[in-house]
Amino acid sequence: MSARLLRGIAELTTNDPSLGDGSPLGRLTDAAMVLDDDAVVWVGPASRAPAADHAVDLGGRAVVPGFVDSHTHLVFAGERSDEFAARLAGQPYDGGGIRRTVAATRAASSADLLAAARHRRDRAHRTGTTTIEVKSGYELTVEGEVRLLEVAEEVTDEVTFLGAHVVPPEYAGDRESYVELVAGEMMVACAPRARWADVFCERGAFSVEEARVILTAARQHGLGLRVHGNQLGPGAGVALAVELQAASVDHCTHLSDEDVAMLAGSSTVATLLPGAEFFSGDPAPSGRRLLDAGATVALATDCNPGTSYLTSMATAIWLAVREMGLSPDEALWAATAGGARALCRTDVGNLGVGARADLVVLDAPRAVHLAYRFGDVIGEVMTARGTPGSSRVPA
DSSP states (O other): OOOEEEEEEEEEEOOOTTSTTSSTTOEEEEEEEEEOSSBEEEEEEGGGOOOOSEEEEEEEEEEEEOEEEOOBOOOOOSOOHHHHHHHHTTOOOOSTTHHHHHHHHHHSOHHHHHHHHHHHHHHHHHTTEEEEEEEOOSSOSHHHHHHHHHHHHTTOSEEEEEEESSOOGGGTTOHHHHHHHIIIIIHHHHGGGOSEEEEEESTTSBOHHHHHHHHHHHHHTTOEEEEEESSSSSOSHHHHHHHTTOSEEEEOOSOOHHHHHHHHTSSOEEEEOHHHHHHHOOOOOOHHHHHHHTOOEEEOOOBBTTTBOOOOHHHHHHHHHHHSOOOHHHHHHIIIIIHHHHTTOSSSSOOSTTSBSOEEEESSSSTTHHHHSSSOOEEEEEOOSSOTBOOOOOO
């Protein structure tokens, strides 16, 4: 085991309230930290830094925890730039384009899908993402969803089964049978390869009753629960997520006062996906409203080919500050500790003692530059010895 001392840190954001200024961001100035190969072992003022095997002077730059992207669809084939152009011309999004990606993904080889997913994962890593969730959902057959989960397992441990993305064309006239398939045979085959199950609970996708059947089956198979909810209009997705104590409900674009109150009184994280509203041109939800009510908020990219082809969490932070009413500090917390909460993780999203040695060195003296400067702020990304985006820590 080799200890590394990082010194010359102008501003260190730890997200550990017991450190530094005592705020939720646990911020220190003129700081230092010691890392072993896998974890943070010491944090404090530079003047009190202990000796280490190696020392690196960061030259007055800021350090923040590695970003935790808790909602992506990285495993897919094809692209849908024509839909993006159509939306710019005023055509609304109704969720139907998912079926185009299903057709392209079914036709792609596993090798091509893996190469593309790794490329997207690596792009995310270069812009500061050190933990990433990846969903299936673009094959919608038993064998196909297993295949996508096998690909996802190669790029992350945070794997989500999303057989309930939309009803595929071959079941268009028999929705009940497809719901039975997802909750039954498909769940049995896919659950061993996933940590989570998700349902797109939305008009044009799955009703709240259908989503409840699938999520209840997922829980019986030992999977944690996630929900796509309230994206395309008001609905019962948030209420269902809170009822079932899902880890997160994602999108939250159209929220009633009751929805906000339910989230504030629950452990379910409201995960906002600013890239989706940027791509669709729809009004962004108010993160300020959620935070003022006491809800826990996370940010994620929603990287997918149709409605948010975004891999940069730094961009998501900028959009959340610009469009959602979050302060720069609130957006940074949501993109790190908030994402970790959405994944029920305590080892990532913070730089307290014992956390994974996943961090981002900014080419700036303060973390506020993530919002102050649009892009071009990420300097160096350091991770524990696992694969970027993975929770694995090899021996």
